[in-house]
Amino acid sequence: MFTGLVQDIGRIVHAGRAGGAIRWAIHSPQCAAQLKIGDSVNVAGVCQTVESVAGDTISGTAIAETLRKTTFSHWKIGHLVNLELALRADDRLGGHIVSGHVDTVGTIVRRRVTSSGTYLSVTFAGQFDNWFVEHGSVALDGVSLTIAERSRGTITVALIPETLRRTTLGAVRTGDPVNIEFDQLVKAAVQQTTGATRGASRVDTALLAKSGW
Secondary structure (H helix, E strand, O other): EEEOOOOOOEEEEEEEOOOEEEEEEOOOOOOOOOOOOOOOOEEEEEEEEEOEEOOOEEHHHHHHHHHHHHOOHHHHOOOOEEEEEEEOOOOOOOOOOOOOOOOOEEEEEEEEEEEEEEEEEEEHHHHHHHHHOOOOEEEEEEEEEEEEHHHHHHEEEEEHHHHHHHHHOOOOOOOEEEEEEOOOOHHHHHHHHHHHOOOOOOOOOOOHHHOOO
């Protein structure tokens, strides 16, 4: 579990194909010093398992399913990625609940700089339109952000200078792909009310009364 508050920007130093997977290595002195084999780490919005730690570098494997659903297949040596360590039970929840399970890959279609901040507009498949609300939360490449505007298949987020400085979103350009994870609480509510995962919702007035509501 993560919060979407990036702790370091790592640099890809290896991204080699191994069958249908990619064996990756990321240089990050800050994160490597706090991680051990078996730990979870959020890499560009994707939960990954640390398989080795060597000096300032952590390594792991992105399987075929990860490559299919995320931007990992675009990685090249030197590519920069947002990193976040897993949330501890006694940590502050400063962003929002992020699982590291990407819902879809979006595309940056507009970058707008105004006197009040920088705005990024991202498009994605319209089937996800019910999975977010205006002024709700979303994670882009692992960064917890607030949705400023919404329209069908598009969301716009506002970036403060600190986010631009501390994450890879400060350097993204129009046409760049980004990993998107919608708010877990919103998705759960939608699935309960629409039966989006396993048929019709089982939540009704009788169940609520039985549960003491």
